[in-house]
Amino acid sequence: MTTEQLDSPVSIVDSGGPGQPDPSPELSELYRGFERELLIPLWTEIGDLMPKHPTPAARPHAWRWQRLLPLAQRAGDLVPVGRGGERRAIALANPGLGGAPYATPTLWAAIQYLGPREVAPEHRHSQNAFRFVVEGEGVWTVVDGDPVAMRRGDFLLTPGWHFHGHHNTSDEPMAWLDGLDIPFVHQTGSAFFEFGPDQVTDTSTPDRSRSERLWAHPGLRPLSQPGPTASSPIAAYRWEHTDAALTDQLALEDEGHPGVVEPGHAAIRFSNPATGGDVMPTIRAEFHRLRAGARTATRREVGSAVWQVFQGEGQVRVGDHEWRAERGDLFVVPSWAPLTLGAETELDLFRFSDTPIFERLQQDRVHVEGQNA
Amino acid sequence: MTTEQLDSPVSIVDSGGPGQPDPSPELSELYRGFERELLIPLWTEIGDLMPKHPTPAARPHAWRWQRLLPLAQRAGDLVPVGRGGERRAIALANPGLGGAPYATPTLWAAIQYLGPREVAPEHRHSQNAFRFVVEGEGVWTVVDGDPVAMRRGDFLLTPGWHFHGHHNTSDEPMAWLDGLDIPFVHQTGSAFFEFGPDQVTDTSTPDRSRSERLWAHPGLRPLSQPGPTASSPIAAYRWEHTDAALTDQLALEDEGHPGVVEPGHAAIRFSNPATGGDVMPTIRAEFHRLRAGARTATRREVGSAVWQVFQGEGQVRVGDHEWRAERGDLFVVPSWAPLTLGAETELDLFRFSDTPIFERLQQDRVHVEGQNA
Amino acid sequence: MTTEQLDSPVSIVDSGGPGQPDPSPELSELYRGFERELLIPLWTEIGDLMPKHPTPAARPHAWRWQRLLPLAQRAGDLVPVGRGGERRAIALANPGLGGAPYATPTLWAAIQYLGPREVAPEHRHSQNAFRFVVEGEGVWTVVDGDPVAMRRGDFLLTPGWHFHGHHNTSDEPMAWLDGLDIPFVHQTGSAFFEFGPDQVTDTSTPDRSRSERLWAHPGLRPLSQPGPTASSPIAAYRWEHTDAALTDQLALEDEGHPGVVEPGHAAIRFSNPATGGDVMPTIRAEFHRLRAGARTATRREVGSAVWQVFQGEGQVRVGDHEWRAERGDLFVVPSWAPLTLGAETELDLFRFSDTPIFERLQQDRVHVEGQNA
Amino acid sequence: MTTEQLDSPVSIVDSGGPGQPDPSPELSELYRGFERELLIPLWTEIGDLMPKHPTPAARPHAWRWQRLLPLAQRAGDLVPVGRGGERRAIALANPGLGGAPYATPTLWAAIQYLGPREVAPEHRHSQNAFRFVVEGEGVWTVVDGDPVAMRRGDFLLTPGWHFHGHHNTSDEPMAWLDGLDIPFVHQTGSAFFEFGPDQVTDTSTPDRSRSERLWAHPGLRPLSQPGPTASSPIAAYRWEHTDAALTDQLALEDEGHPGVVEPGHAAIRFSNPATGGDVMPTIRAEFHRLRAGARTATRREVGSAVWQVFQGEGQVRVGDHEWRAERGDLFVVPSWAPLTLGAETELDLFRFSDTPIFERLQQDRVHVEGQNA
Structure with missing residues (x-):
């Protein structure tokens, strides 16, 4: 590693493969010049950058519920949920993604765990989020003031920039899957975030959310809600x-x-x-x-x-x-x-x-x- | 009426109102020249054609179910339903529309009546159609081979160019409202029509149509049916x-x-x-x-x-x-x-x-x- | 013609063709009952209303410029242009459309004529309009304050609800083709109209309109004009x-x-x-x-x-x-x-x-x- | 670094900041358990992942043409252009992006240099590409068989999956700016690539491309080319x-x-x-x-x-x-x-x-x- 390389965040690796120029002192000098000016040639990178078909860094991988759940339960004992950490959510980290908490280069998937009577405070963010419930019940997620019951098999939305918090009204803990576009939003630099109240804004526990009462009738739209919406108006x-x-x-x-x-x-x-x-x-x-x-x-x-x-x-x-x-x-x-x-x-x-x-x-x-x- | 007018389908009426030229023999001669060449000036027509706000020919009017229904029943006695006449449908004729069978300049509305065990043969047309059922049951409408039960309160679709026929499986007659865009399609010259079988292609009488089983689940789309569709895929x-x-x-x-x-x-x-x-x-x-x-x-x-x-x-x-x-x-x-x-x-x-x-x-x-x- | 028919704007004509019920006094009585209630059966009308393919009332027809132009010139002598009549426009009346000033059931086509130094006052309407110039020049049409030169071969827009007037700045008369959706708008009852100033609001005579200077560069959009627009922003x-x-x-x-x-x-x-x-x-x-x-x-x-x-x-x-x-x-x-x-x-x-x-x-x-x- | 960490690509860094659980041996054990299972908690990452507003890794930076051009010229001496390397393109590497050849997390920007009479062989890729010419002329880029002249001030397109190659018909070298979505496509795993002929498929040198002759007339569409297209049909x-x-x-x-x-x-x-x-x-x-x-x-x-x-x-x-x-x-x-x-x-x-x-x-x-x- 030369002195020039140390000065630059950029380092050109001459792969020496097909389509590459023959090594020479002049070429090496040229590459050092590139590095000084924060430049990288296409010809040393094209194989990786422009493959014949997608060659994602993410790897196929499986996580076992029977091994996740005890860890989430243990986190329930050790890690409080509240303002700052915001959520007791534990993310799948794809082994190909360099240690980032990303299931894939675009998607976040986490197990979230809420103990009896616990509350996850309200906030909103530009990231789109959902929950899917593989087991349990007793938690209501409150989305822009609308309490939404969570039960096994339900799929629940908190689209970007909707305030939301969760509260467990039961004496049992509950765990579920969170899905978001956090990696995509992080990578592209489009993240916004805002805190809301520390408690959920509506502690009632209706069987159906107001969003469902308005929208979850097959093929029927409420006349009072005109216009298309960026995300589904059905919360559950x-x-x-x-x-x-x-x-x-x-x-x-x-x-x-x-x-x-x-x-x-x-x-x-x-x-x-x-x-x-x-x-x-x-x-x-x-x-x-x-x-x-x-x-x-x-x-x-x-x-x-x-x-x-x-x-x-x-x-x-x-x-x-x-x-x-x-x-x-x-x-x-x-x-x-x-x-x-x-x-x-x-x-x-x-x-x-x-x-x-x-x-x-x-x-x-x-x-x-x-x-x- | 002059000889020239008899030769032309066009006749210019000089309204003589504001904005109109002063009458004169020369003007009259000009107007006769227009008529010979199938021309009509804007200035004699603009008040009618370009009003300050819509001045529709159609008039507000009400039809009484208690007077329609007996006439439909009587038609059930006297008028067979079958190929050629196609449907025992009796249309509302708006009193402002010159005797045309149009509820409005664009919409057709009719009471359709089907006696016990009767069949209305299959056909399809570019006109969009629906049924709304104010009372009764026992008829299935078969839309592109899918039998759709008709019951009080139901709203049923037969979008343009879908084959459809009706059959009454009961011993009671049934009447319902038909709505179509017949006047609009007729006026704009976009009507196509094709006969189908004389009998409905599926005589089964399921409680729900196949279209509902695929599509009438709130917010859920069948993966096997991709793409947007010109009309709703829900038949009922x-x-x-x-x-x-x-x-x-x-x-x-x-x-x-x-x-x-x-x-x-x-x-x-x-x-x-x-x-x-x-x-x-x-x-x-x-x-x-x-x-x-x-x-x-x-x-x-x-x-x-x-x-x-x-x-x-x-x-x-x-x-x-x-x-x-x-x-x-x-x-x-x-x-x-x-x-x-x-x-x-x-x-x-x-x-x-x-x-x-x-x-x-x-x-x-x-x-x-x-x-x- | 019976007394009942005189009382009703509706009259049922029994075509007696295939698919029609056999004539009988009872049927006739039924039909009179329909008429009294402003009802018309489908079965007597279906052949006309729902043909196998479009059977438009409009007929193919040609109008000769050499016969239109002298009539327009004569109208220039006899008919002033101004508020009330609004435009010296003479419309093609299709011989199949019952004497209406309609080229087709949806389209209006007229020759408009403006004498030397004449002005057609400003107004706006929900009808969409254009001009096409087969010969001549010297007129500017002013569209929402933007003066637009009219010259042979040019196609010019005045989309719905844009104020517009015309003024002839030359010593020669000028005639052109006007096209609008007047029949469609009239038929469907969607016409709105508003008077503007009696004179055009900008009497300058630029070679290119401001709309062209903003928009008539191939593939280039002005950043100051975001969003799609219902009609083209190019006036000429x-x-x-x-x-x-x-x-x-x-x-x-x-x-x-x-x-x-x-x-x-x-x-x-x-x-x-x-x-x-x-x-x-x-x-x-x-x-x-x-x-x-x-x-x-x-x-x-x-x-x-x-x-x-x-x-x-x-x-x-x-x-x-x-x-x-x-x-x-x-x-x-x-x-x-x-x-x-x-x-x-x-x-x-x-x-x-x-x-x-x-x-x-x-x-x-x-x-x-x-x-x- | 513990043994567990060596086994896992995942490593949890306890930031210890606000909203973080208090350190303890139990917590540490939990974190090691997470790492073994390829899990990462949200609470240690949320500050970075979900900031109040975008905090992109990319940094503002400027590159000087007067320093880029000599390096490109030198590359012209030392690096042949041809199959394998494909293009003599030298990319701007943003100093915040870890040494990747990315101008921003989504965009690639490079100076491309083609010597006198040189040819860059044809290929196509799912990445969208353009050229912008700050100086020079003499190169034609051939896009799906259509030769497109490149001249100072021109903006030229090679949308995704269009074959393209370049050839310099002059005795002067030429340099220009290439822009692509390579980083975005790479990051999201959507890259496809295919080689074309080693020589360009049409060596003619017309002043205007066929695409411009069809499409670069303001507001005029060729009737022979219906339908919207994913990318602009104007090549220049x-x-x-x-x-x-x-x-x-x-x-x-x-x-x-x-x-x-x-x-x-x-x-x-x-x-x-x-x-x-x-x-x-x-x-x-x-x-x-x-x-x-x-x-x-x-x-x-x-x-x-x-x-x-x-x-x-x-x-x-x-x-x-x-x-x-x-x-x-x-x-x-x-x-x-x-x-x-x-x-x-x-x-x-x-x-x-x-x-x-x-x-x-x-x-x-x-x-x-x-x-x-």
Whole structure:
């Protein structure tokens, strides 16, 4: 390492591979000149920067619910929840991402834990957030003043710049999955944050949120709420609806009618009823059900996803990684990694991904094995 | 009438009003020259063609269900339903529209009547159509092969170019409201029509249509049905959902939360879950509920509407017309006519209008008395 | 004619054709009952209302510039232009439209004539309007205070609700084509109108309008004018640009590259640079150039169009009508009527149509002979 | 560093600040447990991940054309251009981005150099690219077979997945600015790449590209090219148009009419004529002209930008960095950094940014000092 390199945050590594100029003292001197001026040539970097297809740093990886939950419980004992730390949330850190608390380069996934009678204070941020509940109940999340009950199977939204806090009204702790676009927002420099009250602004505990009473009637819009909205106005997508929709699709398949994605594979996308689009501008959320014995086609997609098993057991294959997964287990599918799912029992899975980013920027691609591009 | 006029389909009427040229033999000769060449000056027509605000030919008018229904029943005795006539539908003819079978210049509204065990044969057309059921049950409408039960309070779609037929599986006759954009399509020359089978293609009588099983889950889209669709994929919007949504809005009002359009006035719009927009490109459909004693603000809107009382009783004021209306009664609100509704009992009303035409062509305007423009 | 019929604006004509019920006194009594209640059955009307394909009332027809112009000049002698009559505009009255001053059911087309030093006062209206100049110069149209020169070949916009007046600064009269959506707006009841000053608000006579200086640079948007706009912000599309674009397309064809619509047929659409869409929400405008000897494929399209020959001579075939057309001649193509053009000399034509209405309402269809649907 | 940490790519740093749990052996043990399971708590990271406003890693920095150009020339002597290295492009490496060849976290900016008669071989990639020419001429870039001349002041597009190569037809070298979304595409894992021919597919040297002959006529669309396109179909935005548009805006200001962004500051955005939107889905490009003595309002914007001085001299202030800049100089404005420009002479600047990403994902924000939010 030369003196010049020490002076510069930039260091050019001559890979010496095909397409590279022959080494020479003159070339070396040129590279040192580049470094002094904060310049890096394309020709030494192009293989990494412009690969033939996506070569994401993120790796396929699985986290076991049975190992996460005890750690979250232990954090419940040791780590208070309150202003400053804001949330007792423990994030999946993808082993390929250099120690960052990122499930994928764009997505954050964490287990959040709230003890009996605890309160997570209100705040808001430009990051889009949701919760998915794999087990438990007793917590209400209060979104812009609207208390939203959290129960097993529910999918709950706190879109960007909505105030929100959580409070546990029960004598049992509760843990759930948080999903956000924190890495994307951090990377692109678009994060805003504001504190709200230390306590939630409405401590009532209704069965349904006001947002659902206004918006969660199929195909019906309240006339008092005109206009499309950036994110879905439905704060909670309830398990009974998700379950009913999937049950209907499989019944239609039994009757010989269209409805499932592929044989034995029912799936819904959580959507914004005011636009038909994704629930939030950067995050897609879906729920999949496979019949026992069903196996999905192998699929690649630009963009990354995180899956959580809701119930049942099955085999997951991502690239050349393979796991058996069961209730609560989480796994990551990096961009363009081929995914195949096989169900041992009836298998229910929640999925979220960054696909809206690519669709809105017209960089989306999908490849399903056995289908034409 | 001069010889020249007989030769031409065009005849210029000199109104002689302000802004008109002084009569003279030369002017008269000029006008005859215009007529020969199929020309008409703007200056004799501008007052009618370009008024300060809409002056629709259609008039406010009400039709009484108690007088329509016996005529429809009598037609059931005398007029067979079948290929050629296609439907036993009897249209409201607005008294201002020169004897055309049009409720408004753009909208068709008819009572359709199907006797016990009768079948209305399948066909499809570019006109968008819906049914609204004010009473009865026992008929299934089959839309592109999907049997859709019709029951009191249900709102049912047959968007343009979908095959559809109806069959009455019961021993009772059934009557309902048909709404279409026939006048608009006729006027603009965009009508296409195709016959289908004489019998409906699926005689099963399921409680829910396949379209509902796929799409009528709140905020959930089937993954197997990608992309936005010109019209809503939900073939039937069921009364229980409409009723629940309105009940929720009034309860929110009772609790002091937003939700109603104005005090005592709940309303929903039937929407396309794949876009959040109107159910069909030319027709908006809504359901309104007024508490007993409530009165709406007076509202004008570009575009025409037809209303039907579903239940309850109230006063309707349209311009300087006023009626008392009750179950099944229909009335027309021409473009820009001021409408005020007052409820004597709890009052439920179905409404459909041509508003999407004006919104899509950016010619929509609304004026609510007491609000700024 | 019976007494009942006299009492009602509605009269049912029993066509007695296929699909009609057998005549009987009871049927006749039923029909009289319908009439009393302002009802008309579908079954007597369906053949007319719901034809297999569009059967527009408008007819193909041609108007000769050499016969229009002298009448316009004579109107210049006899009819003053000023407040009340507003414009010395003489409209094409389609022979199939019952004597209305309508070129088609949706479109107005008129020759407007302004004598030396005359002024047409300012007003605004919800109707969308344009001018196309087949010959002459010397008039400025002032649109929301921006003076816009009018010269041969120019296409000029006054979108809905923009104030506009015209003044002739020269010692020569000038005549041009006006196109508006008056019939559509009248039929649908969406007309608003407001008087402005009697004189134009800016009497300067710049070569280019301010709108062009801001917006008529290819692919460049002024940063000070954000957001899409309902209508094009370009007040004048100049002949030199239109001519250059068509010349380029034919040269590309000569060089063996894509660009023309079909062999020997160049065409451009006037567009809104802020959206890429049509210049106004209801009106499409295009310019077509055929090489001498070229012949277009026969084309049908939902919606109606008006064409004007700008220069050259050719044969026009619309359905079973055929004309030879030359400079200034106008002709109408009703909805779904097959159109074929053949050029004797190089042939330049301006065209406007109501196609945006059908595209926005998703009722557009096109059929080109020899191509698959 | 403990053994556990060595086993894991994850390491939790207890910041010990406000909102952090008190240190204890139990806490430390918990953190080691997290690390073993690839977990990281939010509470130790939230200050960095969720700041009150964007705190981008990228730093304001300026690169001097007079120091870049000699290095590029020297690279011309030492580094061949050809298959493998693909391009003799030398990228600006932001000093805050850890030695990556990124101007900002989303944008790549490089000086590309092509010697006399050299050819850069054809390839295509999902990354969106453009060129901006600050001096010189003689190179044609061939985009999907269409040769596009490059001249001083021109802005040229090679949108994602278009084949392109460059060839220098002159005896002089040429250097220009390349801009791409390489960092964004790399970070999000959406890169695809494909080699094309080693030589350009069309060696002709027309003055205008075919794309311009089809599309660069103001407000005119070729009828043969229907539909919106993801990126602009104009391959070259010529200097004469840019210059004319800016000149017009300043002249309008002189005459007292709207047009400039603020006093003495004219600006255009390069746009897609088929949509009115940005030229490419991820990149916005603009050109700004300040009168001598003019000074812009201080502006912050979510998203990062790179500017290049085209001609003139002025002062640039970005946050607490300030430079004098002249012809060819480049500088970076990180997300939310306040920017103020002051012109000593008339000052022309090219700018590109990642703003479309934030607008499409509804995360855009702008703050201009002295204006309300």
